[in-house]
Amino acid sequence: MSAQWTDExxxxxxxxxxSLKIEREDHKLEKRLCREVGRAIVDFNMIEEGDKVMVCxxxxxxxYAMLDILLKLQKRAPIKFExxxxxxxxxxxxxxxxxxxxxxxxVGVPFHIENQDTYSIVTRVIPEGKxxxxxxxxxxxxxxxxxxxxxxxxxxxxxxxxxDMLQTFFLNMFFAAKLKGMPPKLVSDDGxxxxxxxxxxxxxxxxxxxxxxxDFPIIPCTLCGSQENLQRKQVGNMLREWEKxxxxxxxxxxxxxxxxxxxxxxxxxxxxxxNIRATGVADAEGDKAFDAEEFGKPLAAAAPPGQAVIQLVxx
Ligand code: SF4
Numbered sequence: 001m002s003a004q005w006t007d008e009x010x011x012x013x014x015x016x017x018x019s020l021k022i023e024r025e026d027h028k029l030e031k032r033l034c035r036e037v038g039r040a041i042v043d044f045n046m047i048e049e050g051d052k053v054m055v056c057x058x059x060x061x062x063x064y065a066m067l068d069i070l071l072k073l074q075k076r077a078p079i080k081f082e083x084x085x086x087x088x089x090x091x092x093x094x095x096x097x098x099x100x101x102x103x104x105x106x107v108g109v110p111f112h113i114e115n116q117d118t119y120s121i122v123t124r125v126i127p128e129g130k131x132x133x134x135x136x137x138x139x140x141x142x143x144x145x146x147x148x149x150x151x152x153x154x155x156x157x158x159x160x161x162x163x164d165m166l167q168t169f170f171l172n173m174f175f176a177a178k179l180k181g182m183p184p185k186l187v188s189d190d191g192x193x194x195x196x197x198x199x200x201x202x203x204x205x206x207x208x209x210x211x212x213x214x215d216f217p218i219i220p221c222t223l224c225g226s227q228e229n230l231q232r233k234q235v236g237n238m239l240r241e242w243e244k245x246x247x248x249x250x251x252x253x254x255x256x257x258x259x260x261x262x263x264x265x266x267x268x269x270x271x272x273x274x275n276i277r278a279t280g281v282a283d284a285e286g287d288k289a290f291d292a293e294e295f296g297k298p299l300a301a302a303a304p305p306g307q308a309v310i311q312l313v314x315x
């Protein structure tokens with residue numbers, strides 16, 4: 001009998017190897033998602049012993065993934081907390097209202113569907129051709145805050161991820177002239193709720209893949225027929241382009257949001273520029289007034305601070 005493999009056997013073996021590789025990658029992804037969500041929860045003290053967390057589920061990939069990962073973490077967490085999934089059925093035409101109840105029943109999480117016809121309100125109030133999203137989101141927010149109170153929830157979890165946060169940061173800078181992002185944890189504007197974003201550290205591409213792996217029954221978010229937020233779309237494209245050309249840039253920018261140096265910005269409310277005085281005491285960790293490395297010339301590193309400044313001025 002020949003020991004040589006037939007073409008068919010070789011193909012089968014390649015297929016098996018490939019599916020094992022995909023399985024390993026997906027397992028790594030699951031571990032990474034759990035680690036990153038767990039890290040955000042700990043870093044910002046998002047969930048505490050005895051919390052009842054209202055997990056807002058829209059039917060999009062992000063909120064499905066958030067619920068999925070929180071359910072996994074709930075089983076292993078050293079603290080006890082409750083999860084309740086909440087969906088707001090806004091009565092958009094064509095919304096498949098059976099999908100979420102079926103899914104939530106299948107995964108065995110307590111849930112509540114809040115039925116509120118905000119669709120009729122926004123389409124009545126907003127002139128045709130204008131985007132509906134701003135009023136729609138405001139109404140949704142108010143309803144979810146009320147529901148959280150009625151259900152006795154202590155935290156409201158939203159499914160925004162790292163890329164949403166970066167986009168918001170740039171949108172605020174470009175269109176609102178503010179250095180302001182999307183916080184991982186905040187007190188709601190009605191002062192009654194604590195809102196958390198457990199997926200703050202998770203890149204969107206991981207959620208896209210996880211939605212495929214878990215085969216979530218996604219409900220498209222464009223059912224209402226509203227135009228997409230063009231500015232957000234443009235900023236999203238810009239960030240993706242940057243990442244493509246300079247891999248790692250998004251991670252660096254995200255990290256920068258956690259390492260702010262108010263003395264090196266220009267907001268007098270955050271730093272008392274007016275009263276700055278020389279201390280007369282050298283500080284090895286102090287400012288060099290010029291970060292030479294950034295410009296490829298190790299000038300300040302070689303010279304004492306004062307001399308470096310003189311060199312700069314006379315250059
Ligand atoms: S896309 Fe539709 S459902 Fe979503 S916020 Fe905009 S108007 Fe509301």
